[in-house]
Amino acid sequence: MSTKITLNTLRQRKMDGKKFTCLTCYDASFAALLDDVGVDVLLVGDSLGMVIQGHQSTVPVSVDDMVYHTRMVARARKNALIMADMPFLSYRDPATAIANAGRLMAEGGAHMIKLEGGWVMLETVEKLAAQGIPVCAHLGLLPQSVNKLGGYRVQGREPDAGEAILSDALAMERAGADIVLMECVPTALAQRITDSLKIPTIGIGAGPHCDAQVLVLYDMLGITPGKRPKFSQDFLLGQSGVAGAVRAYVDAVMNGRFPETQHSYT
Numbered sequence: 228m229s230t231k232i233t234l235n236t237l238r239q240r241k242m243d244g245k246k247f248t249c250l251t252c253y254d255a256s257f258a259a260l261l262d263d264v265g266v267d268v269l270l271v272g273d274s275l276g277m278v279i280q281g282h283q284s285t286v287p288v289s290v291d292d293m294v295y296h297t298r299m300v301a302r303a304r305k306n307a308l309i310m311a312d313m314p315f316l317s318y319r320d321p322a323t324a325i326a327n328a329g330r331l332m333a334e335g336g337a338h339m340i341k342l343e344g345g346w347v348m349l350e351t352v353e354k355l356a357a358q359g360i361p362v363c364a365h366l367g368l369l370p371q372s373v374n375k376l377g378g379y380r381v382q383g384r385e386p387d388a389g390e391a392i393l394s395d396a397l398a399m400e401r402a403g404a405d406i407v408l409m410e411c412v413p414t415a416l417a418q419r420i421t422d423s424l425k426i427p428t429i430g431i432g433a434g435p436h437c438d439a440q441v442l443v444l445y446d447m448l449g450i451t452p453g454k455r456p457k458f459s460q461d462f463l464l465g466q467s468g469v470a471g472a473v474r475a476y477v478d479a480v481m482n483g484r485f486p487e488t489q490h491s492y493t
C-alpha cells in the first residue's frame with residue numbers, strides 16, 4: 228500500500244530519529260521516477276533557472292516559470308510531498324507572498340513553499356502560516372542573494388554569523404515555519420540547529436546531522452556542466468540507470484552514508 232507523504236510524516240520521522248529524502252525535480256518524467264523510488268520530498272527548486280533554463284543564477288526565474296514546472300511535477304506525483312520555491316522578489320512583502328504562494332499551491336499543486344531569509348521574513352512567514360500555507364525557511368547560503376553576497380560561499384563560519392543563523396532558525400520556527408533548510412553551513416552549526424528545533428531540518432552542504440538531505444537532481448546524476456559542488460556526489464557512477472542512482476542516493480541518506488566528511492564544511 229502506498230502512503231502519501233505529509234508534513235506529519237516528516238515530523239514523525241524526526242521524532243523517531245529516522246531520516247527523509249529530498250531531490251529537486253522539474254518535470255513529470257523525473258517526478259514519476261523519483262516518486263516510484265520513494266523520494267519523500269520533490270523540491271521544484273528555482274535552481275531550474277540554471278539547470279533547465281541556462282541562466283547564471285536563480286535571479287531571472289519568474290512565478291510563471293515556477294507554476295509551470297510545479298504543475299508538471301504535480302501531474303506525475305503519487306506519494307511525495309511537493310515543495311515549490313518562491314522565486315526572487317515574489318515574497319518582497321506579505322501580501323505579494325500570499326498571492327504568489329497561493330498560485331504555486333492552487334495552480335501548481337504544491338503542498339508547501341520555500342522562501343529564502345531569516346528574521347527579515349518573520350512577518351511574511353507568520354502571515355503565510357496564518358493562511359494555512361506551509362513554509363520551508365531556507366537559511367545559510369541564499370542563492371537569490373548571490374549578487375549581494377558576492378558569490379556562493381559557506382555561511383556561518385564566524386561565531387557571530389553562526390549565532391545569527393541559529394537565532395534565525397529559532398525565529399522561523401516561532402513564526403510558524405514547518406521546515407528549515409540549511410545550505411552550505413558548517414556541520415557543527417547545522418547539528419546544533421537541528422537539535423534546537425522541533426521542526427525538521429533539510430541540509431545541502433550542511434553535514435550529516437540534519438533530519439533530511441537534498442541535492443540538485445542534475446548534480447547527483449552528473450549532468451551539470453563544469454565543476455560539481457563539493458557537497459554533491461555523482462550517484463550515477465557504478466549504476467546502470469537513473470532509477471539505480473536515485474535508489475543509491477535514498478539508501479545512502481536513509482542509512483547515514485551520505486553526506487560524508489568530504490561533502491561537508493567545518
Ligand code: KIV
Pocket residue numbers: 251270271272273274275312408410431441443
Ligand atoms: O533551488 C534549489 O534547488 C534549492 C536547493 C539548492 C536546496 O533551493
